[in-house]
Amino acid sequence: MTNNNFDSKAFRTALGTFTTGVTIITATAQDGTPVGITANSFNSVSLDPPLVLWSLAKNANSLPVFTESKFWNVHVLSVEQEALSGRFASRGEDKFAGLELDEGLTTAPLLPNCTARFQCRTAFMHDGGDHIIFIGEVLGFDQSAHPPLVFQSGQYALAALKPREEVRLTRSEPPPECSYTEDLLGYLLGRAHFQLVNRLQVLLNEQGLDQPQFFILSVLCIRDGLTLDDINEYIAYTGSAVDLADMELLIKGGHVVIEQGRYRLTADGREASLHQIAQAKAVEQDVVEALGLGDAMALKLLLKRVIGSTDPGLPDLWSVPA
């Protein structure tokens, strides 16, 4: 299993399995030009004195600025700053164009909206092969609530935090003869979905509507003036279909009208649908609060990937009609 031949690509790939955050490190040249580069070689070193380190390739354009400048700032990027990471990872000329800067303790540029920032003064520089290792004394730092961006195996990522206690839904092991476990993805997806729907169901009960009617109103709220066939095409992903009786009930309830075979929401129907959206968003907000923003974003990302990988080829409900 051990590789003695230094295949540089394989070495880089193996190193890439070590997960990191993403930072942008900035300094100002003696002529006042701001420089900045994306780096994931950052790490903490010492609490007392407060020291951090990172390393920079000897062939980097910005090396002379960093070796000559006493001061540099480390910005731990948030998940919203992926584009900024890309900008500072490129060799582009004017990386700071259009960026507003915060006031810092030193001459080094201080970028806003980061997860955390460390304003440093060079303490030591060490030779590190094809890189220079910069060790900085931290003069000041701050932190925000923005969830941090993650980098693993050459890809950006979000972290799904593991609570300190193992997440188990039950208090005991399942019977040994049982081939079902609470770890089955279909069960987990189903139960999470049903529990979220149950909170929406309270509102639907008040509105005197059932789930198929909810689907119809949702589709008509996104795009009005559909035939029954259109509606069924858009809700095909639910595995159920609606029929004229469902539509008739919505017409009787004053939610929908039919004109030349096409259904439209009434003002009441639109209001009912908007209430449902508001309720769905309130339920989501509770989940975001329970999980944390970063984890909620990770969940949505993963669900989109599940949907993409299992999509039977459904019509594009969200696209603007041609």
Next chain:
Amino acid sequence: MTNNNFDSKAFRTALGTFTTGVTIITATAQDGTPVGITANSFNSVSLDPPLVLWSLAKNANSLPVFTESKFWNVHVLSVEQEALSGRFASRGEDKFAGLELDEGLTTAPLLPNCTARFQCRTAFMHDGGDHIIFIGEVLGFDQSAHPPLVFQSGQYALAALKPREEVRLTRSEPPPECSYTEDLLGYLLGRAHFQLVNRLQVLLNEQGLDQPQFFILSVLCIRDGLTLDDINEYIAYTGSAVDLADMELLIKGGHVVIEQGRYRLTADGREASLHQIAQAKAVEQDVVEALGLGDAMALKLLLKRVIGSTDPGLPDLWSVPA
């Protein structure tokens, strides 16, 4: 926003927002005693020559061994090695008890089943405040398919990788007047769930069963001999209830028998349910292949947290009956 007073706890918290992997670093004392510690201060330094670094507290018990030993191994831990991380993070005496070791290039202990390993010889040691920075020349390395363990803000985590292309379900923007978006958690959970269920539905159609009947068989497969009330309690999370007519159909189909008001699976009923489980597992396997094992584990973790945070207090289906 800048904190000049070195509140050591706040500094540590801010540093913790920089995500890392988790490593165990091992060496062997001159008397042959193996030592090892958990560290997240690892990082790559140089490709040519191949160098990596990590830092160790000056007050660590193992410091003399690492400063005297020429050789040490860095093990990038996998998500399955969280317990090992905990073991080597403690001050326990016999951290290597019961561990099988692989044959390495040097005297340093080489742990199996890691995401990646780097076998190193000390190239430089530098003073780093309350830590010593070890820079090692990499003599050999290897990598496995085990997804790596992540550490962020004091918690273990799994990475949810972002594909290089943004994950969008649709090819176009929704109409601007629409308050629904494809980013709504309830929609994403519902659609992912429905699409998975649709593949199970193919089998159910062949078996002549509907979803309520599927729920009944599943519950009876996990725990047999339930009353109708028991069954409804266990499937309450689905938001629907079953009745005597559903049970009667299952009895007529030869899947279920009733004895003194309690329902039991027949051999045919159990076989039908086991087929359903096998199908659900096959669907899950496809999702795992599409997402990757680490991302699939992250998804399950997050779904369990959603379920836990929205659980209305359901009975424990999986527990062994008292």
